[in-house]
Amino acid sequence: MQMKRGIFLVLVNVPVLTDGNSNDQMKLVSVWCDYKDPLTKESVTTEAIEVKLQRPEMVNEEDMVVSIEVDRQKNRLQAAEAMSNSRAAAERGDLPRAQSILNGCRTRMADTISMYACDGLATDLDLELQEARSRIVNQSMYESKGKGFLLAGVSSHFAQQACYGGAGFSSSAYQTDNMRRMVDKSRASVFPPANDNTHQKRPRASVFPPATDNTHHKRPHASVFPPAS
Numbered sequence: 001m002q003m004k005r006g007i008f009l010v011l012v013n014v015p016v017l018t019d020g021n022s023n024d025q026m027k028l029v030s031v032w033c034d035y036k037d038p039l040t041k042e043s044v045t046t047e048a049i050e051v052k053l054q055r056p057e058m059v060n061e062e063d064m065v066v067s068i069e070v071d072r073q074k075n076r077l078q079a080a081e082a083m084s085n086s087r088a089a090a091e092r093g094d095l096p097r098a099q100s101i102l103n104g105c106r107t108r109m110a111d112t113i114s115m116y117a118c119d120g121l122a123t124d125l126d127l128e129l130q131e132a133r134s135r136i137v138n139q140s141m142y143e144s145k146g147k148g149f150l151l152a153g154v155s156s157h158f159a160q161q162a163c164y165g166g167a168g169f170s171s172s173a174y175q176t177d178n179m180r181r182m183v184d185k186s187r188a189s190v191f192p193p194a195n196d197n198t199h200q201k202r203p204r205a206s207v208f209p210p211a212t213d214n215t216h217h218k219r220p221h222a223s224v225f226p227p228a229s
């Protein structure tokens with residue numbers, strides 16, 4: 001059996017400290033995982049891991065490190081949002097807006113550490129946005145080639161299933177059908193059946209802000225990676 005590592009990006013609003021104990025650790029979230037063991041078919045609940053946050057008054061420069069893993073997943077989320085907003089604009093018939101949303105996302109992504117590091121996911125996302133942009137040059141092209149492409153990109157990246165652990169996806173995945181097949185395959189091998197809606201009652205491991213909220217990247221965030229299995 002092939003082992004795969006799941007990655008969850010969790011965006012958290014960190015409350016402002018009101019009391020003076022700023023050096024205290026702050027409990028942020030508890031994370032655990034419910035899943036069905038694919039071999040025994042039994043439900044498993046992992047132990048909860050408490051994520052704590054240091055709240056020092058001053059932050060040392062060496063502590064102001066950006067996690068490349070978080071950065072690359074934030075890029076993915078931004079690309080998904082851009083594709084979603086771009087599609088919405090194109091559906092309204094506003095192609096210039098749809099195009100500028102994709103261009104803007106590429107520009108912002110160009111200035112991230114994962115892009116500087118030539119990270120595979122970042123360059124793939126950039127290629128994907130570029131490809132999407134080339135498919136919305138006019139309304140008829142959008143209807144025939146752009147719409148499906150944007151939809152597939154949005155669903156795969158919001159579901160965070162288009163890639164695992166930096167593997168990236170090959171350029172063949174730019175064809176909508178291939179991408180969908182790949183996503184289906186990975187979903188079948190790793191995730192519980194899609195009709196399992198019980199997770200919605202549990203604390204969510206990944207939380208997406210509304211698509212129109214573009215401020216999330218300015219908020220503090222915490223990243224939580226489950227232990228590699």
Ligand SMILES: *[C@@H]1O[C@H](CO)[C@@H](O)[C@H](O)[C@H]1NC(C)=O
Pocket residue numbers: 137138140141
């Ligand atoms: C839309 O753009 C494509 C690609 O550039 C072109 O082949 C096609 O003729 C254009 N269609 C219209 C209606 O302008």
